Amino acid sequence: MKITEKDGIHIQGEEKVVADSRNSQGDINLVSHAHFDHMHLSDSEVVCSELTAKLAGARAGKEVKRTEHDRVELYNSGHILGSSAAKIKGEKSVLYTGDVSLRDRVYLDGFNPVSADILVVESTYGIPAYRFPEQRVIENRIKDFIQNEGSPLILFGYSLGKAQKIQKLAEQATERPILAHGSVKNMNDVVEESAEKEFRAIPYGENKELMEDNGILVAPSNTSQSDWVEKLVDKTGAVKAGFSGWATTDSFKYRGGYDETFQLSDHCDFDGLVKLVEEVDPEKVYVQHGFDEEFASYLKREKGFNARALKQNQSSLTDF
Numbered sequence: 001m002k003i004t005e006k007d008g009i010h011i012q013g014e015e016k017v018v019a020d021s022r023n024s025q026g027d028i029n030l031v032s033h034a035h036f037d038h039m040h041l042s043d044s045e046v047v048c049s050e051l052t053a054k055l056a057g058a059r060a061g062k063e064v065k066r067t068e069h070d071r072v073e074l075y076n077s078g079h080i081l082g083s084s085a086a087k088i089k090g091e092k093s094v095l096y097t098g099d100v101s102l103r104d105r106v107y108l109d110g111f112n113p114v115s116a117d118i119l120v121v122e123s124t125y126g127i128p129a130y131r132f133p134e135q136r137v138i139e140n141r142i143k144d145f146i147q148n149e150g151s152p153l154i155l156f157g158y159s160l161g162k163a164q165k166i167q168k169l170a171e172q173a174t175e176r177p178i179l180a181h182g183s184v185k186n187m188n189d190v191v192e193e194s195a196e197k198e199f200r201a202i203p204y205g206e207n208k209e210l211m212e213d214n215g216i217l218v219a220p221s222n223t224s225q226s227d228w229v230e231k232l233v234d235k236t237g238a239v240k241a242g243f244s245g246w247a248t249t250d251s252f253k254y255r256g257g258y259d260e261t262f263q264l265s266d267h268c269d270f271d272g273l274v275k276l277v278e279e280v281d282p283e284k285v286y287v288q289h290g291f292d293e294e295f296a297s298y299l300k301r302e303k304g305f306n307a308r309a310l311k312q313n314q315s316s317l318t319d320f
Contacts, residue, residue, distance in 0.1 A: 001092060001118075003286055005310045009096060009120060015071070017088055019096050019120075028069050032098025033083035034059060034160065047072050051082030054194035055160070078102060078110035079266050080161035081195050085111060092117040095280055099124075101265070102272045103135045106165040107197070113279035120286045120310070121276060124267045126295030130248050132269040142166075142262050143173035145241065146216070152238040153216045156224045156256065160187040161266050162243055163218050167199050170216055179204040179211070181219040211236050224256040245269065274298075277305060286310040 002012040008021025018026035020038040031040050031048040034055035040046050041060075045067040048056070053066040074084040078101040088094040095116035102110040132138065146153065146169070155170065157163045163184045170178050180188055180201035188199045202210075204217055211217060211232060223229055224242060232238055242258040245265030253261045268276060277285060277299060285307035287296040292309035299307035 001090075001094075003094075003118070003120065003310065005288060009288070009310075011088060011094055011096070011120075013088075013090050013092075017072075017094075019086065020098060028072060028088075030072065030086050030096065031056065031064075032077065032086070032096070033080050035080070035099075035158075038098065040064075047074070047086070049074055049082045049084045051194055052084065055082055055190055058190040058194065059160070075114060076109060076111060078105075078108060081108065081164075081191060081197075085114075087114060087116055092283075094118045094120065095282070096120045097122060097276070099267060100276065101268050102276060103268075105135055105264075105266070106139065106168050108165070111276070113276050116280055116282055118284050118286070119277060119280050119282040120288065121273065122267065122289045123273060123287045123292045123295040124290035125245050125248075125265070125269050126273055126287065126291035126298075128270050128298075130245060130270050132245065132248070132263045132265060138263055139169060142169050142243075142264065145260060145262070146170050146173040149239055150214070152211050152214055152236045154229065154232065154238050154240045155216065155218050155243065156221045156241065156258070157218070157243045157264070158266075159183045159220045160191075162264065163187065163220070164191055164197070164199065165264065166243055167201050167218050170218070171200050174216070177202070177207070177210045177213065177215045179207055179215055179217045181217065181223065183220050184218050211238065221256070224258065270295075274303070277307075278303070 016026035019030040246252040247261035
């Protein structure tokens, strides 16, 4: 068996499995969730959850050809609605987590780790500096902020996943009008149709005047310093809040130009990653993304796991 990071993760055994690749194809193609950087762009059949197929199809504007394979078992990975970890059966079983969170959050259940011989895990927050408070504490802080802040609010999160959780927390916290930026409203519509969730938010473009009536706008993270946002702040005195695990450090607040930040994340924090690895208890661990070298080193040094960072076009099981 050989595992490499190229365009996605390539697992070469009896059959070639390609996970979360934009363009590369294998004998089995996995899609863990419907964020654009993980979606498969070819017309090949993909192994994914039914909900991921619906969400990805709506985002891509075409049908996603979903299939199943007797070598692949999917588990809720706790990242966004429909996201899946995949256990690939063979002489050595491989668990590919994709993006993953162990925490139950708002309306989403976290991942329950399963045993495997080999683990391929993300390490977005793979250093001890990224430890989050208990989820209940985070969500209560957010709701208290929304309840007690007297100015209009602009709340920033990824349009699919984070933005919907932010809206639900705002709905729990207040009766103030909630508005959704166009790209967030589009994702709300897809989620409402595909996952039977309902959101109170109304379109921002048709209801801008409500921001002057102490409204709450939920907008994509990448718009936090846009000209239109700054004009809206100048006009209404709105307070800007950012939501991410990166809010653990002050640099996130300054980079996004936020007034307030909250550690609402759809990924494991450092302790969650360690717990995940310990519960899977694999013979070997491949670590990818984020603080991969640091997390692999920690697993080897402190926990005794045979771990390494997975780099592009590198590594086979004999490389350990």
